[in-house]
Amino acid sequence: MNATRALHGLTWRLLAVFCLLVAATKVSGAFHGYVYNGTPGFEVARWFLESSSYDVVFYTPTLLAVIAVNNLVTKDSGRTILTLAIAIALGNVVGFPLSDGIRHALESNPSASSDEPARSSADTLINYAAGWLEGCLWSAAAAILYFFVVREGEAAESLHREELDRIGLDRQMTEARLQVMQAQIEPHFLFNTLANVRRLYQTEPETGRTMLQHLRRYLSAALPQMREAQSTLGRWVRSGRA
Numbered sequence: 001m002n003a004t005r006a007l008h009g010l011t012w013r014l015l016a017v018f019c020l021l022v023a024a025t026k027v028s029g030a031f032h033g034y035v036y037n038g039t040p041g042f043e044v045a046r047w048f049l050e051s052s053s054y055d056v057v058f059y060t061p062t063l064l065a066v067i068a069v070n071n072l073v074t075k076d077s078g079r080t081i082l083t084l085a086i087a088i089a090l091g092n093v094v095g096f097p098l099s100d101g102i103r104h105a106l107e108s109n110p111s112a113s114s115d116e117p118a119r120s121s122a123d124t125l126i127n128y129a130a131g132w133l134e135g136c137l138w139s140a141a142a143a144i145l146y147f148f149v150v151r152e153g154e155a156a157e158s159l160h161r162e163e164l165d166r167i168g169l170d171r172q173m174t175e176a177r178l179q180v181m182q183a184q185i186e187p188h189f190l191f192n193t194l195a196n197v198r199r200l201y202q203t204e205p206e207t208g209r210t211m212l213q214h215l216r217r218y219l220s221a222a223l224p225q226m227r228e229a230q231s232t233l234g235r236w237v238r239s240g241r242a
Contacts, residue, residue: 005072006072009150019052030048054102058095058099061092061095062088062092066143070150084147088143092132
């Protein structure tokens with residue numbers, strides 16, 4: 001459950017955008033190699049695909065860490081920034097050796113390795129630190145963009161929910177006003193009708209009896225549905241005929 005909550009929002013669409021952004025950082029290098037260095041096109045394409053794949057592996061732990069921070073950390077600006085910085089640093093700590101190990105495993109060439117001097121521990125450490133720092137800078141920029149897009153989406157969703165709540169509240173208030181008006185109209189209708197029946201019984205008894213019968217039939221048809229919020233056309237016609 002916690003893992004599902006932590007990775008909420010990790011969709012194929014997000015992964016596709018992530019891969020495109022990573023590949024976009026390699027476009028300038030490919031263009032420079034093809035135009036200025038005269039590197040053959042297939043070599044440039046191979047370098048572009050390999051380099052993009054390594055960087056996808058490199059930045060994936062950071063992507064997962066940033067998504068987890070957004071889902072699990074309380075929406076407090078100071079705490080979020082601190083936790084996000086830690087997540088980016090740790091994500092790059094995991095991603096750089098993982099990517100570098102895959103690169104060296106795929107590019108290993110025993111014949112070439114015997115001719116090339118082995119890198120010292122200091123060179124390896126400097127290379128690691130430089131790659132880690134560069135990754136942190138790129139990750140920070142991407143995280144800021146990600147949080148901006150996510151926060152914009154959450155704000156729009158919140159406004160949509162508030163609008164739906166307002167519409168629902170307006171509907172309830174309208175229904176309440178209609179019920180109040182109905183409660184006021186029904187007694188007036190009944191009292192006025194009974195007053196007319198009483199007057200007719202004093203002046204025209206036969207007409208009064210006819211009107212009282214009509215009122216009885218109308219009330220027997222209308223009273224069972226009088227408190228219902230909805231009605232049908234057939235019910236309305238039957239009430240009118242009564």
